[in-house]
Amino acid sequence: xxxxxxxxxxxxxxxxxxxxxxxxxxxxxxxxxxxxxxxxxxxxxxxxxxxxxxxxxxxxxxxxxxxxxxxxxxxxxxxxxxxxxxxxxxxxxxxxxxxxxxxxxxxxxxxxxxxxxxxxxxxxxxxxxxxxxxxxx
Numbered sequence: 001x002x003x004x005x006x007x008x009x010x011x012x013x014x015x016x017x018x019x020x021x022x023x024x025x026x027x028x029x030x031x032x033x034x035x036x037x038x039x040x041x042x043x044x045x046x047x048x049x050x051x052x053x054x055x056x057x058x059x060x061x062x063x064x065x066x067x068x069x070x071x072x073x074x075x076x077x078x079x080x081x082x083x084x085x086x087x088x089x090x091x092x093x094x095x096x097x098x099x100x101x102x103x104x105x106x107x108x109x110x111x112x113x114x115x116x117x118x119x120x121x122x123x124x125x126x127x128x129x130x131x132x133x134x135x136x137x
Contacts, residue, residue: 030056033065040073048073048084057091059099064091082108 032053040048050071057066066089073084085106091099103114112129126135 038071040071042075047075059091062093064093064099066091 032055034054036052038050038052039046040050048071050069052067052069055066055068057064059066069086069088071086075082083106087104088101089103090101093099097118098116099118101114101116105112110130112127114125114127116123116125122137124135124137126133
């Protein structure tokens with residue numbers, strides 16, 4: 001599937017700084033292990049895209065797979081144009097167990113950042129939105 005226009009890709013990439021990196025290493029320059037593009041449509045009209053890439057990484061000294069998704073959806077609802085930008089990173093062990101994730105979503109001018117860390121059988125989630133932070137285990 002074809003890539004979205006450069007302007008759309010750069011727009012989604014601009015949210016990168018909202019969620020902090022948790023990897024032992026900087027972003028890898030190696031090509032991804034796997035990559036996919038999705039075009040999203042609503043009633044036959046293209047409204048956006050999602051790009052997902054899988055990378056080898058290390059987290060706290062352990063080999064993991066980092067999955068990064070970025071996307072943008074634009075649609076009209078009740079006569080208004082709504083734009084939603086998202087970025088999600090997930091770190092999984094090589095056998096697929098989630099150990100950490102970060103999710104950034106921007107709907108209009110309101111950012112929402114959710115992070116999660118799994119330790120043993122417990123997941124700790126932190127939500128930041130509208131200037132408030134909530135943490136729950």
